Amino acid sequence: MPLVRITREVHFSAAHRVFNPEWSDERNQEVFGACANPNWHGHDYRLYVSVEGEMDRDTGFVMDFKDLKSVVQSRVVDEMDHKNVNLDVPWMDGLIASAENIVVAIWGRLVDRLPEGVALAKLTLWETPRHYVEYSGE
Amino acid sequence: MPLVRITREVHFSAAHRVFNPEWSDERNQEVFGACANPNWHGHDYRLYVSVEGEMDRDTGFVMDFKDLKSVVQSRVVDEMDHKNVNLDVPWMDGLIASAENIVVAIWGRLVDRLPEGVALAKLTLWETPRHYVEYSGE
Amino acid sequence: MPLVRITREVHFSAAHRVFNPEWSDERNQEVFGACANPNWHGHDYRLYVSVEGEMDRDTGFVMDFKDLKSVVQSRVVDEMDHKNVNLDVPWMDGLIASAENIVVAIWGRLVDRLPEGVALAKLTLWETPRHYVEYSGE
Amino acid sequence: MPLVRITREVHFSAAHRVFNPEWSDERNQEVFGACANPNWHGHDYRLYVSVEGEMDRDTGFVMDFKDLKSVVQSRVVDEMDHKNVNLDVPWMDGLIASAENIVVAIWGRLVDRLPEGVALAKLTLWETPRHYVEYSGE
Amino acid sequence: MPLVRITREVHFSAAHRVFNPEWSDERNQEVFGACANPNWHGHDYRLYVSVEGEMDRDTGFVMDFKDLKSVVQSRVVDEMDHKNVNLDVPWMDGLIASAENIVVAIWGRLVDRLPEGVALAKLTLWETPRHYVEYSGE
Amino acid sequence: MPLVRITREVHFSAAHRVFNPEWSDERNQEVFGACANPNWHGHDYRLYVSVEGEMDRDTGFVMDFKDLKSVVQSRVVDEMDHKNVNLDVPWMDGLIASAENIVVAIWGRLVDRLPEGVALAKLTLWETPRHYVEYSGE
Numbered sequence: 103m104p105l106v107r108i109t110r111e112v113h114f115s116a117a118h119r120v121f122n123p124e125w126s127d128e129r130n131q132e133v134f135g136a137c138a139n140p141n142w143h144g145h146d147y148r149l150y151v152s153v154e155g156e157m158d159r160d161t162g163f164v165m166d167f168k169d170l171k172s173v174v175q176s177r178v179v180d181e182m183d184h185k186n187v188n189l190d191v192p193w194m195d196g197l198i199a200s201a202e203n204i205v206v207a208i209w210g211r212l213v214d215r216l217p218e219g220v221a222l223a224k225l226t227l228w229e230t231p232r233h234y235v236e237y238s239g240e
Numbered sequence: 241m242p243l244v245r246i247t248r249e250v251h252f253s254a255a256h257r258v259f260n261p262e263w264s265d266e267r268n269q270e271v272f273g274a275c276a277n278p279n280w281h282g283h284d285y286r287l288y289v290s291v292e293g294e295m296d297r298d299t300g301f302v303m304d305f306k307d308l309k310s311v312v313q314s315r316v317v318d319e320m321d322h323k324n325v326n327l328d329v330p331w332m333d334g335l336i337a338s339a340e341n342i343v344v345a346i347w348g349r350l351v352d353r354l355p356e357g358v359a360l361a362k363l364t365l366w367e368t369p370r371h372y373v374e375y376s377g378e
Numbered sequence: 379m380p381l382v383r384i385t386r387e388v389h390f391s392a393a394h395r396v397f398n399p400e401w402s403d404e405r406n407q408e409v410f411g412a413c414a415n416p417n418w419h420g421h422d423y424r425l426y427v428s429v430e431g432e433m434d435r436d437t438g439f440v441m442d443f444k445d446l447k448s449v450v451q452s453r454v455v456d457e458m459d460h461k462n463v464n465l466d467v468p469w470m471d472g473l474i475a476s477a478e479n480i481v482v483a484i485w486g487r488l489v490d491r492l493p494e495g496v497a498l499a500k501l502t503l504w505e506t507p508r509h510y511v512e513y514s515g516e
Numbered sequence: 517m518p519l520v521r522i523t524r525e526v527h528f529s530a531a532h533r534v535f536n537p538e539w540s541d542e543r544n545q546e547v548f549g550a551c552a553n554p555n556w557h558g559h560d561y562r563l564y565v566s567v568e569g570e571m572d573r574d575t576g577f578v579m580d581f582k583d584l585k586s587v588v589q590s591r592v593v594d595e596m597d598h599k600n601v602n603l604d605v606p607w608m609d610g611l612i613a614s615a616e617n618i619v620v621a622i623w624g625r626l627v628d629r630l631p632e633g634v635a636l637a638k639l640t641l642w643e644t645p646r647h648y649v650e651y652s653g654e
Numbered sequence: 655m656p657l658v659r660i661t662r663e664v665h666f667s668a669a670h671r672v673f674n675p676e677w678s679d680e681r682n683q684e685v686f687g688a689c690a691n692p693n694w695h696g697h698d699y700r701l702y703v704s705v706e707g708e709m710d711r712d713t714g715f716v717m718d719f720k721d722l723k724s725v726v727q728s729r730v731v732d733e734m735d736h737k738n739v740n741l742d743v744p745w746m747d748g749l750i751a752s753a754e755n756i757v758v759a760i761w762g763r764l765v766d767r768l769p770e771g772v773a774l775a776k777l778t779l780w781e782t783p784r785h786y787v788e789y790s791g792e
Numbered sequence: 793m794p795l796v797r798i799t800r801e802v803h804f805s806a807a808h809r810v811f812n813p814e815w816s817d818e819r820n821q822e823v824f825g826a827c828a829n830p831n832w833h834g835h836d837y838r839l840y841v842s843v844e845g846e847m848d849r850d851t852g853f854v855m856d857f858k859d860l861k862s863v864v865q866s867r868v869v870d871e872m873d874h875k876n877v878n879l880d881v882p883w884m885d886g887l888i889a890s891a892e893n894i895v896v897a898i899w900g901r902l903v904d905r906l907p908e909g910v911a912l913a914k915l916t917l918w919e920t921p922r923h924y925v926e927y928s929g930e
Contacts, residue, residue: 106754107788115368117255117280122850133851135858136322142255143322144282146368152788160674161685162752167785168687184274184281200852202796230253230284233857236797236842244616245650260436271437273444290650298536299547300614305647306549338438340382371443374383374428391782393669393694398574409575411582412736418669419736420696422782460688460695474576478520482571506667506698509581512521512566529920531807531832550874556807557874558834560920598826598833644805644836658892659926704926712812713823714890719923720825 103156107223110151110170114183117144118199142186147204148228149178151212155220165220177211201229205237213239241294245361248289248308252321255282256337280324285342286366287316289350293358303358315349339367343375351377379432383499386427386446390459393420394475418462423480424504425454427488431496441496453487477505481513489515517570521637524565524584528597531558532613556600561618562642563592565626569634579634591625615643619651627653655708659775662703662722666735669696670751694738699756700780701730703764707772717772729763753781757789765791793846797913800841800860804873807834808889832876837894838918839868841902845910855910867901891919895927903929 120137121130130138137143151174155164181191187199193211197203205227213222228234258275259268268276275281289312293302319329325337331349335341343365351360366372396413397406406414413419427450431440457467463475469487473479481503489498504510534551535544544552551557565588569578595605601613607625611617619641627636642648672689673682682690689695703726707716733743739751745763749755757779765774780786810827811820820828827833841864845854871881877889883901887893895917903912918924 104754104758104789105792106757107790108754108785109788110785111783113369115281115283117282120852139322139324139328141324141327142280142282143253143324144255144280144284145253146282146284148369157752157754157758162672162750162755164754164787184277186277186279186281189279190277198852200847202794202798202847202854203852205796206794206847231251231286233798233800235854236799237794238797240795242616242620242651243654244619245652246616246647247650248647249645258438295614295616295620300534300612300617302616302649336438338433340380340384340433340440341438343382344380344433371384371386373440374385375380376383378381389783391695391697393696396576415736415738415742417738417741418694418696419667419738420669420694420698421667422696422698424783460691462691462693462695465693466691476571476576478518478522478571478578479576481520482518507525507665507700509522509524511578512523513518514521516519527921529833529835531834553874553876553880555876555879556832556834557805557876558807558832558836559805560834560836562921598829600829600831600833603831604829645803645838656892656896656927657930658895659928660892660923661926662923663921709890709892709896714810714888714893716892716925718823 103159105154105156106164107152107154108164108167108170109153110167110174111148112151112171112174112179113146113148114179114185115144115146116182116185116187117142118187119143120198120200122198142188145229147182149174149208150224150226151222152224152226153216153220154223165217169217173212173215177215178208181211201227201233201235202237205235209237209239241297243292244295244302245290245292246302246305246308247291248305248312249286250289250309250312250317251284251286252317252323253282253284254320254323254325255280256325257281258336258338260336280326283367285320287312287346288362288364289360290362290364291354291358292361303355307355311350311353315353316346319349339365339371339373340375343373347375347377379435381430382433382440383428383430384440384443384446385429386443386450387424388427388447388450388455389422389424390455390461391420391422392458392461392463393418394463395419396474396476398474418464421505423458425450425484426500426502427498428500428502429492429496430499441493445493449488449491453491454484457487477503477509477511478513481511485513485515517573519568520571520578521566521568522578522581522584523567524581524588525562526565526585526588526593527560527562528593528599529558529560530596530599530601531556532601533557534612534614536612556602559643561596563588563622564638564640565636566638566640567630567634568637579631583631587626587629591629592622595625615641615647615649616651619649623651623653655711657706657708658716659704659706660716660719660722661705662719662726663700664703664723664726664731665698665700666731666737667696667698668734668737668739669694670739671695672750672752674750694740697781699734701726701760702776702778703774704776704778705768705772706775717769721769725764725767729767730760733763753779753785753787754789757787761789761791793849795844795846796854797842797844798854798857798860799843800857800864801838802841802861802864802869803836803838804869804875805834805836806872806875806877807832808877809833810888810890812888832878835919837872839864839898840914840916841912842914842916843906843910844913855907859907863902863905867905868898871901891917891923891925892927895925899927899929 120134258272396410534548672686810824914928
C-alpha cells in the first residue's frame, strides 16, 4: 500500500518568556532582548502535526484525522492553551521556553501515542505569522 | 478629489489576562474561564489601521504608507510588542484587557496623530486567527 | 460605552447543487453550468459572524466569544457540516442553494438568538477561497 | 428580495514607479523614496471587486460570479497583468501610479459594465500582503 | 545545472462521501461518522503539485509554470472541479474517496505526463483549511 | 542536542522581465509570452529562509531569529526590495531573471554568512500567491 503523510493543524494561545535562569538579568536582556521581558509576552502558536504510514485498505486512511486531532488535543493543546509555557506546563520544566525547545518537547508528548504502523514524521510550530521551527526527531 | 480609505497591517506579540480586579477569583474563573489564568496567556495580535481622506493631487497618496506605519509603530507597536498588556502598558491601566478595550484604547492613541485632512476610519484587531474586533470611533 | 463590532469565524464542509427545480435540465445547465451537476459538488464554507453592541463595563466584552461561537455552532454549523445543503437542511427547503440564499437563511437562524443589547451586524460567507457574499439584514 | 453584496478576488502582477513627472529627481526621491526607483519595481496586486443588488428570484444570484469574473478579467486583469502600470495602461496615462489612483481608475473601468440592478459597491486593492486601499465611488 | 523544485497551486470544488461499500451502513457510520453521510458533503480541495529537475540553461526554467498548470488542469482539475469524486471520476472507481486515495490517484494521472528531465516530486492535497495529505510516490 | 530547522519569512517587491538576451524578440515572446514584456512587470516575492543546526544548550536557540532576519535583510532584501531584478542587482548579472535563477543566486548570498554549526537548509521563494520554487543547494 502507498506510504502517505497526513497533517493536522491545531493552535493554542500561550504566554512565555525566553531567558536562562542561570544568567543575570543583564545577560538575559543582552542575549534575548525583549523576549526576556520579566512580565511575559505571548503568541498564538500554530502547530502542524505530520504522521506517516501505509494507507489502510479498508478505510483508505493512514489514520483517522479525528483520532489524530484527539491525541494532539489531549496531549498538547489542553496542556498549553491559555497557559504560561514557563509556569503551567510540567513537561517544559527546566527548559528555556524557546520555540525549538517547545517543538522538541511536543515530539516527546506525541511520539509513542500513535496507532501501530503510524509514525510521527514532522512537527512544524509557527511562533508568529513570520517564523516557525520544524523537528523530525533526530 | 476622490475619497479613499487606506489600511496598513502591523502585529505585536503580547501577554494578557482577562479578569475583573473587583471580583473574586471564583467569579473571574466563572465568567472568563481560561482567559483569567493568573499566570497569563498571550497572542500574536494583528492590527489593521484604516484612515480616510481625499487623495493629494501631487502625490496620488491619501497619506504616505511609510508615515502611517511610523505613527502606528511608535504609538502602538513599540508600546505593546513583547509586553504584558495588563502590566506594561500605562494607557491600559484600570481597563480589563479584553480585545474590545484594547482596540478602543488604540483608537485614542492614534486619532489625533494623523496629518490634516486624514481621518482615522476603522481599527480591526485580530486576537487569534479565528476572531477579531472592530472599532470606528462611535 | 463604546460601540464595538466583534467577529467569529467558523467553517463547515457541505455538498450542494445550484439549480431551479422549475426549469428543465437543459435550462439549468445553460444558466448554472457545472454548478448544476446532478451528482452534486461541494465547498469548505467559511462563515464570519459579526455582532455589534456596547461594551459591558464589568467584563470589557460586547459578548463572550465562547457564547457567540456556541450559538453559531448549534444554530448553523451542526446543521450544515458534512451535510448536503439541498437535502439535509430543513431551513433551506424550497430555496436555490446559492451562496446568497444560504447567507440570508443563516441570518434568520441567528438574528433572534443573541443576548439583549447585541445586534447581528453582518454575515460574510466564503464559498471558495476566491469569492464570498455578505448580508447585513436589509 | 434581500440586498446582498458579492465579492470576487482576482490578481495581476505588474511593474510600476511612483513619481511626479513635474518634479525633479531629487524631489521625487525625497517624497517617494524607493518607490520612485527609475528602473521600476513591482507587485502582485490582489483586487476584490464587490457588487451589490437584490437577489434574483429565479437564480438565487445577485449576479453570476462567472460573469463578474469575466467583466473584471477583460476590463482590468487583461490590461494590467504582466504589464507596466505607467507605460502599458492607457487609462492610467497622466496619473501617478499610486495604489489610490489605480483603484479609482479601476472603478471607472467597471462602474458602467454591470448588469441592470447591480451596483459597484466597493473595490479593495492590496498592493502588498501588508497594505491595501479601498474605494467606494465617492 | 542546479536541481530546483517548483510548485504550482490549483483548486477544485467537489462532493464526496467516505464509506466502504462492502460494509453495512451501521459499520460505515461507526467508522467514518459524518464523513459517510449518504447525501454527500464536499470540499474546496487545494492541490500543490511539485516537480523537480535541473534548470534549463536557455530559459532559466525547470519547466514553464504555464505548461505545468496546463497539464494539471486537463489531467486533474477539469476531471474533478464541480464533480462528485465517487460518481463522476472514472479513475477513482472502486476506491474509497479519502484524501489519501485521491492524492495517490492524482499521482498516477500526472507522473508520466511531464517533460523529459522533469520528475514529479510531491503532491500536497488540502481537504480543508485545517488538514492535508502528502504523497511522494513511494 | 536535537537537530532543529528554523525558518524566517521576508518579502520584497521587485520588477523583472524573463527573456534571453541571445534570442530575438520574436523567440522571447514565443517562449516566455507576457513574462518577456520589454516594459517589465513585477511581484511581491515572499522568501522563506530555512537553516538547520543543533540547539544551543544555553539559549535554546539554533540561531537567534533576529540575527537570521538581519543577515537576510542585508544580503537579500536591501538589495532587491523596490528594485529591478534585471537592472539593479549586480549578482543577477548575466542570469535570466526566472524564479529558479533568483532562488539559486540568493543561496549564494547566504550560504557562507551563517554562524558556525548552522547550515543553510532550504530556500522557498513564492513569485506569486499561486506558485513557488525551492532550492536546497544541490
